[in-house]
Amino acid sequence: MNWYRDISTPEKRTLWSCFAGWALDGVDTQLFSLVIPTLLVTWGIGKGQAGLIGGATLVAGALGGLLAGMLSDRYGRVRALQITVVWFSLFTFLSAFAQNFEQLLVLKSLQGVGFGGEWTAGAVLLSETIRAEHRGKAMGIVQSAWGFGWAGAVLLYTLVFSFVSPDWAWRLLFGIGVIPAGLVLYLRRNVVEPPRAVMPGASTRQALPTVRSIFDRSVIRTTIMGALIGVGAHGGYHAITTWLPTYLKTERHLSVLGTGGYLAVVITAFICGCFVSAWLQDRIGRRLNVILFAVCCVATVNLYVFLPMGDTAMLFLSFPLGFFAAGIPATLGTLFNELYPQGIRGTGVGFCYNFGRIVSAGFPVLVGHMGNSMPLGSALGIDAGIAYGLVVVAALMLPETKDRPIAMVAANAATRA
Structure with missing residues (x-):
């Protein structure tokens, strides 16, 4: 500390x-x-x-x-x-x-x-x-x-x-x-309001953003890639939380899911995942951190789906799933904020994170439809691979922002504009 x-x-x-x-x-x-x-x-x-x-x-x-x-x-x-x-x-x-x-x-x-x-x-x-x-x-x-x-x-x-x-x-x-x-x-x-940077010669009214500003050619690549990361991160999370308990109850016949012990493990894993991601992203960078946790999420989901396990194993293995699922959202706030100039930062961060929330509703539906023609576990594994694969590809298309001063983002964006 x-x-x-x-x-x-x-x-x-x-x-x-x-x-x-x-x-x-x-x-x-x-x-x-x-x-x-x-x-x-x-x-x-x-x-x-x-x-x-x-x-x-x-x-x-x-x-x-x-x-x-x-x-x-x-x-x-x-x-x-x-x-x-x-x-x-x-x-x-x-x-x-x-x-x-x-x-x-x-x-x-x-x-x-x-x-x-x-x-x-x-x-x-x-x-x-x-x-x-x-x-x-x-x-x-x-x-x-x-x-x-x-x-x-x-x-x-x-x-x-x-x-x-x-x-x-x-x-x-x-x-x-x-x-x-x-x-x-x-x-x-x-709590003090952070200082606002106003470009020379620009009035306060001119500096006020609109939704269209995050689709300006200077930042449109950032907006598209950030939105895709949001879609994949939320899509994978909601697909897992929606269908994994059903799969484990109906096809694996596990009873531990309804216990307080299981809930305690999941909550503890979430907190630990956030802490480790917090430390790691300042060490290895935002982009690599997101990719690492996304790959681990896919691997963990497929272990759940294909490995035979009883209630005790399920209780212990629920920790890595909650741990890795927490690491991505713990990084998104940092990554998205460091990608946008100050004048449109709130709009850009709000769009990337929440566009993904809305579109992610389709991923649990996709699992349900796929489950009609294949085992539910296989559908869940494929869906997680698609969602978190999207996160990896989009992250690779973005620059690393580790140690980037917030003021520099504004300066660079202004120059490109």
């Missing part, structure tokens, strides 16, 4: 503010997956309706990420982060008062807008605050906050459902979701 002692107090405040925001975001988001069984019984809704709420939240999160990126370019990184934190806290809280499926669908979708926006705004703020040699470590640590938030959601769920009847427990959990709004008070007092 020598690097942590090396960074300044403003850098540390920004790091832990973004960490707290993403962890609290993780708590609010993961609570829904935990209360689904209760909603199925309490409201008598079907699994398809519960899945629709989850899907709508993800799509809304992707749109929110793009919107937050544009807002951060126009009105500042700190202000955009404040808006997104208040937004997802408010609509998580209001979800506690939903009276039917339709109301919850709308409220959770609106919550998703803030959920997606918080990552984008926080990632851009952190990238412009932390010095280049430590940026990867800081970004990876913040990404690990999702695992801590996930664990916090499990603990809250266990505690509340132990003392409150299920009919009211899920409402209390959503009501607690208003707590992250208090983070805004800290942001207002302690």
Whole structure:
């Protein structure tokens, strides 16, 4: 942790503010997956309706990420982060008062807008605050906050459902979701807006970006390759998380998937994967780090699919899968931010990350269709190979950005334009 002692107090405040925001975001988001069984019984809704709420939240999160990126370019990184934190806290809280499926669908979708926006705004703020040699470590640590938030959601769920009847427990959990709004008070007092660079002779109005700006010929290659990485990274992750449990339950007949031990291993693996990726990307570079974790993801998935295993082996082997799956998203925030000039950085990062989120919905569907004509395990292995192969090819088409000063990106982009 020598690097942590090396960074300044403003850098540390920004790091832990973004960490707290993403962890609290993780708590609010993961609570829904935990209360689904209760909603199925309490409201008598079907699994398809519960899945629709989850899907709508993800799509809304992707749109929110793009919107937050544009807002951060126009009105500042700190202000955009404040808006997104208040937004997802408010609509998580209001979800506690939903009276039917339709109301919850709308409220959770609106919550998703803030959920997606918080990552984008926080990632851009952190990238412009932390010095280049430590940026990867800081970004990876913040990404690990999702695992801590996930664990916090499990603990809250266990505690509340132990003392409150299920009919009211899920409402209390959503009501607690208003707590992250208090983070805004800290942001207002302690986190400083990064300085904005304005090109000589350009007015503030001229410097304001539009969505079209990330498709300018000076950055269009970056946008296309970054979007493809986002598609592959999210596509592989969602295909695995959607179909691997089904495959292991129905074709391998494993029972460990529903245990607390399995969940603890997966969460721990996610956090460890983020930490290792954080350290590694500042050592070997962003591009090589992404490629390494993508290749390891493909290898691990195929080991799951083709190796015979029992419950005990499954419990232990779930660690490398969660570990490698975490390494790619832990790198994307650093990589995407270092590819764009400051004036359009939020818009570019928001697009690359969240375009991938939307398109990735097709990968679980692809596995399902392929599974009709071949073993589900084979379909999953092929799909993972396609998704993470896309990540590798796109990463090879991008420059290495390790140790690149943020200001240099703006200067280079301006020169090319």
